[in-house]
Structures are given as structure tokens and as C-alpha cells.
Amino acid sequence: MHLTSIPIYDHHAYSLFTEERWRQEPLERLFALNQSPEMLPWVRDSLFFRRSLRDLAEFFGCEPSLEALEQARLKHSYLELARWLFAEANISHLLIEDGQGNQLWTVEQCDAHLPVVARRVLQLEATLDRMLDHHDSATRLLSAFEARLRELAPTVAAFKSLVAYRSGLDIVRHNLVELERAYSEWRRNPMPAQSLRIHSKPLLDAMLWVALEVASETGKVVQFHTGYGLSSLDIRLANPLGLRTILEAPELQGLKIVLLNSYPYVREAGLLASRYPGVYLDLGLTIPSGSVHAMRTALHEAIHLAPISKVLLSTSARHSPEMFWIATRWGRRILAQVLEQTVYNGDLTTEETDWAAQRILHLNAAELYGTWAHPPTEPVVSLF
Numbered sequence: 001m002h003l004t005s006i007p008i009y010d011h012h013a014y015s016l017f018t019e020e021r022w023r024q025e026p027l028e029r030l031f032a033l034n035q036s037p038e039m040l041p042w043v044r045d046s047l048f049f050r051r052s053l054r055d056l057a058e059f060f061g062c063e064p065s066l067e068a069l070e071q072a073r074l075k076h077s078y079l080e081l082a083r084w085l086f087a088e089a090n091i092s093h094l095l096i097e098d099g100q101g102n103q104l105w106t107v108e109q110c111d112a113h114l115p116v117v118a119r120r121v122l123q124l125e126a127t128l129d130r131m132l133d134h135h136d137s138a139t140r141l142l143s144a145f146e147a148r149l150r151e152l153a154p155t156v157a158a159f160k161s162l163v164a165y166r167s168g169l170d171i172v173r174h175n176l177v178e179l180e181r182a183y184s185e186w187r188r189n190p191m192p193a194q195s196l197r198i199h200s201k202p203l204l205d206a207m208l209w210v211a212l213e214v215a216s217e218t219g220k221v222v223q224f225h226t227g228y229g230l231s232s233l234d235i236r237l238a239n240p241l242g243l244r245t246i247l248e249a250p251e252l253q254g255l256k257i258v259l260l261n262s263y264p265y266v267r268e269a270g271l272l273a274s275r276y277p278g279v280y281l282d283l284g285l286t287i288p289s290g291s292v293h294a295m296r297t298a299l300h301e302a303i304h305l306a307p308i309s310k311v312l313l314s315t316s317a318r319h320s321p322e323m324f325w326i327a328t329r330w331g332r333r334i335l336a337q338v339l340e341q342t343v344y345n346g347d348l349t350t351e352e353t354d355w356a357a358q359r360i361l362h363l364n365a366a367e368l369y370g371t372w373a374h375p376p377t378e379p380v381v382s383l384f
Contacts, residue, residue, distance in 0.1 A: 001336035003357050007092035008328050009365035011158070012121075012223060012260055012284050012314035015096050015110060019078035021103040022320060027070055030320050031289075033230050047291045052326050059088075059325070073322070079113060085321040086114050089328040092362065094118040095157045095369065097126075104319065119157035121223065122149075124211050125166060125204065129197050138183035138203065139176070146210045153218040157369050158258075159211055160223040167201035168237030169226065171246050173209065174202040212246060216255040221368055226269065227261040229285070240269050247276045254278065256368060261285045261316060263294075266301045273306035280368060281306055284316030288330035295334045300341070308356045312364050335360060 017025060028043045029035065031052065043049055044066070057064035060072040073081070094116045098107055111118035128145055135141040149159075163169065174182075182202040198204065215222045225233075226240040240259045246252060256278045262269040263286040272279045281302055287295045302311050313335065315327035339353040348356060 001339060001353065001357065003332040003336055003361065004090060006332075006358055006361045007090050008313065008315075008331065009093045009362045009369075010091045010116075010315050010317075010324070010328075011093070011095045011258070011312060011365040011369060012282060012316050013094055013096050013324065014316075014318040015098065015104040015107070016082060016114075016321060017319045018103055018105060022078055023074060025320070027066060027073075030318065030323055033228070033289075035230075048289045051292075052288070055326060055329060056322055082113065082321040083115055085325040086116060089315075089325045091116050091315075091324065091328060093365070093369075095121050097121050097123050097160065120155070121158045121160045122152055122156040124159055124161045124207065125163065125197070127152075128203075128207050132186070132198060138179040138206070141183065141203075142179075142206060142210050145207060146214060149211060149214045150218070153214065153220055156220070158221040158223055159215055160225075161208060161211070162225050163204050163208060164225050164238040165229070165233050166197070166199045167204045168234070169224065169240060169242035170237070171205050171208055171243060173245075174206055178202045179206050208246075212249075212252055212255060216252050219370070221256045221258060223258045223260050223282075225261060226259045227263045227265050227286070229261060235264075239265050240272055241265075243272070247272065247279065252278075256280065258282055258312065258368070260314075262302070263290070263298055266298045267304065270302050270304055270306040273310045280310045280312060280364070282312045282314050282316075284314030284327070287313065287334055288327050292334070295330065296338055296341075299334055299338045303338075303342075308359050309364055311360050312368075313360055314365075332361070 028040065028049065031046065031049045032040055032043045053066065053069065054064045056069055060069060062068040062072040094110060094114065096107060096110065096118060098120060105113070107118050107120045110116070127148065131141060131144055131148065135144055163171070179202050182200045186198060186200055186203070212222060224240070224243065226238050228235055228238070240262070243257070257280070259269045259272065259279065259281045261284060262281055266286070269281040273281045283298055283302060286298045290298065313331045315324050315331070317323035317327050335357060339348065339356055342348040343350055343353055
């Protein structure tokens with residue numbers, strides 16, 4: 001299968017570096033989830049890095065060595081290279097969080113500089129963090145938070161939660177006494193201003209219930225980080241099965257949730273997508289950072305039970321345009337291999353694999369987030 005003509009709707013990614021930061025960043029750091037100096041020497045030994053080194057050397061027309069690649073990429077104008085790589089990647093939409101500080105592009109800069117439609121995803125915990133020290137009770141804080149979400153909802157593409165990184169995905173309800181006690185404890189022992197982040201489970205859980213109700217009423221998709229990620233994540237708390245209370249809440253019927261990344265909980269995510277109408281799963285980061293075998297296995301396991309119309313591929317790429325190109329290269333390649341296997345196994349026909357590729361790469365996300373750039377150049381196959 002040749003899938004390069006189908007544009008990818010990249011619904012989960014991160015903003016690009018400014019040119020100054022991009023030129024300073026060692027290439028191998030782009031491949032490291034653990035950014036500690038102790039782990040960086042091991043990055044070059046990963047299958048992901050070694051495979052990507054050859055891919056990028058092919059793109060830049062240089063020797064497949066880190067030194068040659070660093071020299072080749074830095075010869076280019078950053079803006080021209082970014083546009084070139086995104087055009088080669090054939091990405092139509094880019095949903096990202098705003099750049100933080102002065103080392104990342106804003107969403108507006110991505111939209112202006114790149115050949116994509118870039119839109120903002122609102123990070124819920126960060127929004128709450130910025131409001132913490134302006135209210136004297138949990139009740140007032142949550143009321144102000146709700147008002148802020150309702151104000152911002154029309155301007156953003158989706159909401160996103162990183163609660164897996166802080167207190168875990170086992171979201172429960174807490175009474176008012178517990179909430180006020182938790183907020184009082186936080187106010188007595190706040191974190192330093194430069195790292196103001198709340199980790200109180202009662203407050204984070206309550207924040208999510210507020211956010212999910214707003215999302216349900218306004219039609220906003222909510223992205224949940226699940227599975228593995230940066231080294232600060234306790235993977236034991238990131239199993240999407242912990243979201244069952246939310247998924248079965250009567251007041252949240254109609255809410256749409258996307259389970260990001262998923263690995264190693266791909267089967268669990270697929271099970272939830274097969275059981276709950278509002279659950280979708282994404283395989284960004286799992287593809288392309290796994291081995292080829294692991295990527296194929298993850299996609300096979302995602303579609304064991306999950307409907308094709310609820311599976312998405314994003315880049316989950318961070319900061320450098322090369323990472324977006326790598327992710328789309330392997331996303332299409334792995335999808336083609338897996339869909340060809342479904343024909344061999346008798347699960348799909350050849351015609352149905354054309355339909356499935358269009359759904360997974362573009363149409364599922366385009367319909368889910370409700371925005372379109374241009375439709376795939378290949379015709380959409382109607383099966384029914």
C-alpha cells in the first residue's frame with residue numbers, strides 16, 4: 001500500500017523550537033524520554049535512534065553518522081527546513097499546546113510558518129495551576145476554573161489532561177470537606193513559585209469532573225495521556241482502565257475521550273474503545289519510538305477489538321521538525337504493513353484497507369475534532 005497521498009491529521013503533538021534553540025539542541029536529546037544526563041549516553045543504543053539516524057541520513061543525503069547528520073541539518077535555514085519536512089510529511093492539521101517561554105513557537109507561529117492548519121489544545125492541569133493562588137477556597141477555585149474553561153472552549157480544538165503524571169487515572173469523587181481540607185493543606189505548604197504545580201488528588205479529581213462536564217456540554221474532545229511518557233510518569237498510575245468511573249458517569253454521556261500513546265496498555269485501550277461509545281485510542285509515541293516489531297504489534301492489538309473508526313495515529317512529536325517527518329514516515333509504513341496483513345488473514349478486503357487507511361490517518365480525527373483542511377486525495381470508500 002502507498003499511503004503518502006493521504007494527509008495526516010496530527011491531533012497530538014508539541015510546539016517547535018525557535019531556531020536558536022533548535023541549533024543548540026543535540027540531536028540525540030530529541031530521542032530521549034528521560035532527559036537526565038545519566039541516561040543520554042544510552043540513547044544512541046536504542047533501535048529507534050539507530051533506525052532514525054539512517055532515515056534522516058537518507059533525507060539529508062549524508063553519511064549515516066551522528067556527526068555527518070548534525071552538520072548536514074544545520075546547514076539549512078530552519079524555517080525552510082521545517083516547511084520542507086512538514087510538506088514531505090503531508091500533515092494537514094496540527095493540534096498542539098502553546099509553547100512555554102521564549103524557546104518554543106506559539107500556536108499562531110506554527111500556523112503562520114508551517115504548511116498546516118495549527119490549532120491550540122488547552123492543557124487542563126496547567127490552567128488550574130495558574131489560578132491556584134488567586135482564590136481562598138476550593139469552591140471558589142473550581143467555580144472560577146469552570147468559568148475560565150467555558151470562556152476558552154470556543155477558541156481551542158480540545159482539552160488535554162496530564163493527570164496520569166500527577167495523581168493517576170483512577171478518578172473518583174470527593175466530598176466538599178475533603179476538597180476544602182486539601183486546598184487548605186496546599187495553601188499552607190505551597191510549592192515554590194517557579195514550579196507551581198498541584199499534585200493533590202482530591203483537587204485534581206474535582207478539577208477533572210468540572211472540566212469533563214464543560215467538555216460534554218460544549219462538545220470538546222478530552223485527551224488523556226495514558227501509558228508511557230516522560231520519566232516523571234509513574235507508569236502504574238497511567239492504565240486507562242482507571243477511567244471507568246468517568247466512562248460510566250450518566251451525566252457525561254456523549255463525552256468523547258481520546259486515550260493518547262497507550263503503550264503498554266494498548267490492549268486495555270482497545271478494549272475500552274470497543275466497549276464505550278465515546279472512547280477513541282491513539283498510537284502516537286508508540287509509533288515511531290518502538291521497534292518495528294513492537295509498532296506492528298501495537299497496531300495489531302489496537303484493532304483486535306477497537307473499531308477502525310475509533311483508532312487514530314498522531315506523531316506525538318516534540319520540538320524539532322525532523323521528529324514529525326520520522327513519525328509520519330513510520331506511521332504510514334506500519335499502517336500499510338498491518339493492513340496488508342489483515343487482508344492475508346481474511347479480516348479485511350483490499351477495498352476495505354483503503355477505507356481503513358483513510359479513517360486512521362485523517363478522517364477519524366477530522367470528524368472527531370470537527371475541523372477540516374482538505375479531504376484526502378484518494379476517494380473515501382463507502383462500504384455500506
